[in-house]
Amino acid sequence: MAAQELHPSTPSSLYMLSAFLAMEPAESLVAFARVCGEGSVTEKVQRFIWDHCLSKADGKSHAPYGRNFLKKLITEVELNHGVVLDELYEQYAYYMTSLKDDNLVKGNARVCKFISFLFPDGCSGLPSCPNSRKLVVPLQCSLNMLEGDTGCSVWPSSLFLSEFILSFPELVSNKSCFEVGSGVGLVGICLAHVKASKVILSDGDLSTLMNMKRNLEYNNLNIGTAGPGRVTEGPNMVKCIHLPWESASESGLQDLRPDVILGADVIYDPVCLPHLVRLLKILLTQKKSCSQKQNDSWQGSLSDSISVDDKVNHINRWNANEKDDRLDGKVNGAKQANTNASGDGFDACGGKTIWDSTSSCGAREGPLAYIAFIIRNVDTFNQFLSLVDQANITITDLTETLKPINLLPYMQSYDRSKISIWLTLSIAF
Known part of the structure; x- marks a missing residue:
């Protein structure tokens, strides 16, 4: 030029x-x-x-x-x-x-960053694509990512999960969505943009929660609360709850009943992992109402399309060169979940489903969870796998099956190649 x-x-x-x-x-x-x-x-x-x-x-x-x-x-x-x-x-x-x-x-200095999702040519048919082909999200965040203010920082997996939501809005549109460890609120803002029927964000840190609410206001979203006896509805409503993982209980979460659970960079602290897995199991075992079940047909076809072997509880692709016999041989390093899948799931930018969506409705009555993460410590990751196995949670890897559109081409500090995304398909009883 x-x-x-x-x-x-x-x-x-x-x-x-x-x-x-x-x-x-x-x-x-x-x-x-x-x-x-x-x-x-x-x-x-x-x-x-x-x-x-x-x-x-x-x-x-x-x-x-x-x-x-x-x-x-x-x-x-x-x-x-x-x-x-x-x-x-x-x-x-x-x-x-x-x-x-x-x-x-020094200190927890806060700045306002503007994350611009730039939709490439040909994306006009994608429901999440604005007329301008640019979605700008202002976020107040911290400069001290690793010094006590982690919840107020923009983490790579939250960028990836946001691209994922904007690339495949059909996964969450018109569904009730709940995010664990919502941080600055970027994923929740994207969920609201693609018109999830309900968006509930959570975090265990009160200062992070306060900063998150401020970011929702910056993005013209109304803030509500959720919990026993407290349900707020309305247009552009995003609910926020204080949820320390260690204190989460079935009774306290019984009114949430999300269709979709999301998490970004939540696999990082060995001390927190047992509480995280217990929280995921509570949410994944909640049954849907009849109105929620009608949205399951597409998700059922996803399960069929990637040919998941029910006998394999976990599938890991984080490092093709890693020699790993963890979980008594149930997981083999670099095994792909989508060996029988064809195509990328969607035409680039077109939003058109390649998979056959004629599977019977209600094939799975529990919610689904999408977890995006980077493996920073192998021992911590192995601990997570072991806890997931003990909880009988079935997981498959969608990293190659559902590749999001590159909506952040200018962000050279963001290395998507290190990020994986997993789908929890069910609780095996």
Whole structure:
């Protein structure tokens, strides 16, 4: 693309703008700037950055990030003997004189990131695709992902699960959905966007829950509560509950009865895993009402299409080179659940089901759960597998069967290749 054609809607400039709003690493933004300038950060590219990125940043919430980005951008231009716009020098000087380093990294600093889901050409027929082919989700989140504020950070699996929902809205549209460990609320916002009939989000940390509610308000969603004797309904309603996994009980969850359970990056703490699996089992064993059962025909066809062997309780594909005989040989590393499946499930962007959806309604009367995760510790993951096996929960791997559309092409820090998604099909009695 020629530099004179720079416009927020053209791909390279759209990617650069989206990356800036999502606070992607400065190196990524500089790389996009080079593409916009056909190999160098020209004055026209700098003008675009000033007009559409820096001058519109909302005050000091972007200041530390903007300072780092400007430092790398100015260095890039100067090293290539280019001319730096005066506005960029002045803004960088402002950052240098007004910000103190000690305030940039300490404490649970919160910033507002804008996650832009960009639907590629041909997606107009997908129910989740806006007319603009862009869904922008503002999120207040933390910069301290690994230092005591994990619930207020945007984790990779939540991005993946959100892409999954937007790519396959038929899985959750018109269904009651419940998410465990909802964090910043991104998955719930996407569930509301695709018109899930009910969205209930949960978290065990009160500060995380408060931040999540704020994000729902940012996205023009109404906040309700759910629990025994407390049910709030209404348009654009998302319910939020405080749910520490260790205190979850059947009686406390009896009114929820979700069709779909979701979780992103919830397999991380060995101490929490027994409570998580117990919670999943409670939710998975709840029976549906007659009105809920009518939505099961598509899910029944999914089970038929991937030819799941009922004798195999768990299927793991996380590492084809891993030699693993865990669970007494019931799970073999890298075994694929979809060996008999054909196609990707949906035409790219078209939303058209490839599988035959004529299976009988009510083939499975319990809910389904979709869990997206990254294996960070093999021992923790093996513990999860063992607990799931003890709970008689049948799992299959959908990572290759249902690949979501790449709706975050500008997010170079997000490595989807490390993420798996599993479907819990049933409780085996």
